[in-house]
Amino acid sequence: MVAPLSNNTLQNIPGTIALAGAGKMGGAMLTGWLAGGLDASRVVVIDPQPSTEISALATKGVRLNPKDADHVDTLVVAVKPQSFRDAGAALKSLVAPSTLVVSIMAGTTIAALEEVCGGAVVRAMPNTPASIGRGITVAVAASNVSAAQRATADALLRATGAVEWVDDEGLIDAVTAVSGSGPAYVFLLAEELARAGVEAGLPEELATKLARATVAGSGELLHRSDLPAATLRQNVTSPGGTTAAALEVLMATDGLRPLMIRAIAAATKRSKELAK
């Protein structure tokens, strides 16, 4: 794990920042940047069909699809991976050899980004809680990224939640499997907990409400606590009680552990297959 960075605030970021793709993720990042004090007049947004919320940011000084955009200091790429090759030619014109290129595209490698855009590339993998400022992003920098550029990337990514840095790009497939795709597993847990409640005799509406509040409340408890997840679990498990009875099933040798290992392995494998 790479050491955390210091002195990296949005206000310290030098020059112009272009955001290519202001959809769900790009839009969440832009909202975080502006809320964190980044000067809107330094932001250029490239998006062929911006939402009304994004278009409205023009009144705050954000430049939207300027015809005369020149090289920028930082380019953040948040288009869909399948749009990237098409978008590439237009994006390349924004990139000088010294431009920091931060990509959040799943499965798009540093080598592919260098080939299409050039510049000094940081590849990052966020997750959807970024939309409420509670995401976690893992980032990896190419060897030509300077310490100052890494600090810039860190500040831009941190606007939507926590950031971890790794120095092995090969880890990004497993990161994608754990935290990138992870919110879907948690939502599935809420769905299945509700379904099991209905099986146990609860009305569907009540079961859904209980499952949703339990997953959300437990997530918040985990977030606010310094204790490991295992300790929080043990704290609600009295010997011989109801929780212990359920955990005996979930923690059996054919329980959640081998299932989760298989699920993460499948997602990691798929991430490797999609990498380009």
Ligand SMILES: NC(=O)c1ccc[n+]([C@@H]2O[C@H](COP(=O)([O-])OP(=O)(O)OC[C@H]3O[C@@H](n4cnc5c(N)ncnc54)[C@H](OP(=O)(O)O)[C@@H]3O)[C@@H](O)[C@H]2O)c1
């Ligand atoms: N959502 C996640 O959970 C998640 C997690 C980790 C990483 N990511 C990555 O984040 C990226 C964005 O995902 P998203 O969910 O935010 O997708 P999204 O909502 O579809 O956003 C992509 C945006 O890019 C725009 N766009 C398309 N072609 C473009 C071009 N040539 N130049 C500039 N903008 C263009 C799209 O416009 P149109 O809608 O008009 O096409 C859209 O506004 C993806 O690469 C994805 O792999 C997403």
